[in-house]
Amino acid sequence: MRSILTALAATTMLTGTAFADAHALSGELRIVSDMSNPAPRAVMEGLVADFGEMHPDLDIELEVVDREAWKTQIRNALTANPPDVINWYAANRMGPYVQAGLFEDVSDIWADIEGLDAVKGALTLDGKQWGVPYTYYQWGIYYREDIFNELGLEEPETFEQEMANCQAIIDSGRKCYAIGSKNYWTTGGWFDYLNMRTNGFDFHMELARGEVPWTDDRVRETFANWQKLVDMGAYLDDHQNYSWQEALPPMVNGEATAYLIGNFAVAPMRDAGLTDEQIDFYQFPVIADVPKGEDAPTDTFHIPAGAENKEAAREFLKFVTQADVQTEINAGDALGQLPVNASSSVDADEFLEQGFDMLSNESTGGVAQFFDRDFPAEMASVAMEGFQEFMVFPENLEDILQRLEQARERIYAN
């Protein structure tokens, strides 16, 4: 794959206008990346190798850190001896660092690059852009096609059909949905979808901005829909004990039929032995008559405010937003996700094609990042904990809502 990238980079260099002054780059470029899983790591190393070949005088130092660990390390990295380029996430997740003045304003790069308008909002705060996207991926319901066929079920389009399907699945002795809620964030996906389908994308964002109380009747309606699923026993038992990976085996064994999750779950499903004939994907069904919103978390590159070689860093950010570079790094055998640049092409992969089509044509409401990126960090952590409690003890709902409302009043007041 690296040779392809190299060839590609060479052509980009010959044709691209952005690299007209490429020879001028020198010095040291320090990159810290959280692309630590095997495939993303190879992509990152390929990117660095290609960028290095285009700029022979530039001394690039790449440090790959564990993805989970990076979430807490980033704070130290940004303040003490900051590198020149780092990985992070869009929307509210970058908020604290932008407000603390730790991220570089890169609005000037955005003036140069084209095709990224769809996610511009997620990288904009205070009217400026603070980073560039390199990949995103869709969320949706991944299900066992073979079990659906066996039970004579069709991909549902409405919530009634969804529940009717679910009842048939339960009657066949299975669970409808795999979920592992030990790490609370998986519950955020369910809330996102139920709320966006019940009340619409705009309402969801109002809630994220703290403009609506959690005790609002519309929020209660979302939970009422959720409770229908909980009450019928749709979810995997004891899900509070499992991580999202640990909840995959029941789906692979056929004990659970579907999984609301991001596209990153497809690779482990395939690795576990499921073929593309056995798994398929459908968009979360319609509940109320509102435009459909979708979750598509975007991963990004940023320049710390304290970076030393900002010129080289800017060139690197421009490089990763190129349409052909994004096509290449998001291919099925690389990241296996969706390129953000509208001029990129999507790899011929069942799920990537469906996801791309869904996000381009079927998300009329808007594209959300994800619960823990749209909501402020603290609100997200308190809320997702409440969601897990609700999924185990739905009778505690009133208490949970009061707690969330109390948290909202404090968090957004600051």
Place this chain on the structure above:
Amino acid sequence: MRVTPWLFLAPGILFFVFYVIFPIFQSFQISLYRWDGLGELSTNGTFVGLDNYRELSTDRAFNISLWNNLRWLVLYLLAIPMGLFIALFLNQTVTGIRLYKSLFFFPFVISQVVVGLVFSWFYLPNEGLLNAFLGLFGAGPVNILGDPSLATYGIIAAGLWPQTAYCMILYLTGLNAVDPEQVEAARLDGAKGWKMLWYVIVPQLKPATFIAFVVTIIGALRSFDLISIMTGGGPFGQTRVLSFYMFEKALAEFGFRMGYGAAIAVVLFLIMMVFIAYFLWSMWRDERGAR
């Protein structure tokens, strides 16, 4: 004044002051601010006085953490009698006793993280050994770590495994120092069994008991790794203790409240201070008595 002892003490004192004493006062200071941990406290922090502490008094999650800490404190002390009895049992001259001792000491040697993982698998609701075992007696499956009312006890039980081994080693060493002549004399006076243990052996084990008490109390108050590995504070935050809650609020993925975290740390420090003061006082008393 002799200079030499102070020269030897100097590196220790220096590090203690810079890495222990100074941060303690810093925590006190930070706990009076609202600060997200980014940038400088003086420029990015807002002085809020005792607001963080006022919020703690109404924070349910803090309340849960406090109660869980208390559970840890009380139940963790079980390690001391359990360690004593295993030590008494192993303090025999039988073939292969060294092997048995090693087996009992083994849990203390392995990392807490491994202990946590082993117990998580042991407790698993479907595949776990515990439920397979309960099944033999027809008892229903229990989901210890998924049940908010049982999870903390499940983690404490896991923590007791290595802690008991630690106490056992302390007592085994202590039993070596028991005076055989006193035991002989007591035997001539007709003491045996419980009476021999309680009136003759245990008093001689006082130094070992003191150390066991110290390490167990400190161990209970700084419990963190097992909770992080086994439940991550869940289900829905019911297994948090103060140290874990502090980490969550100040340092974890969504933790941006340095001031609030520092306030929790200060409360934990004050609780520890009660015990530390007691330990120091009893050591001082013994030193004076020995003089």
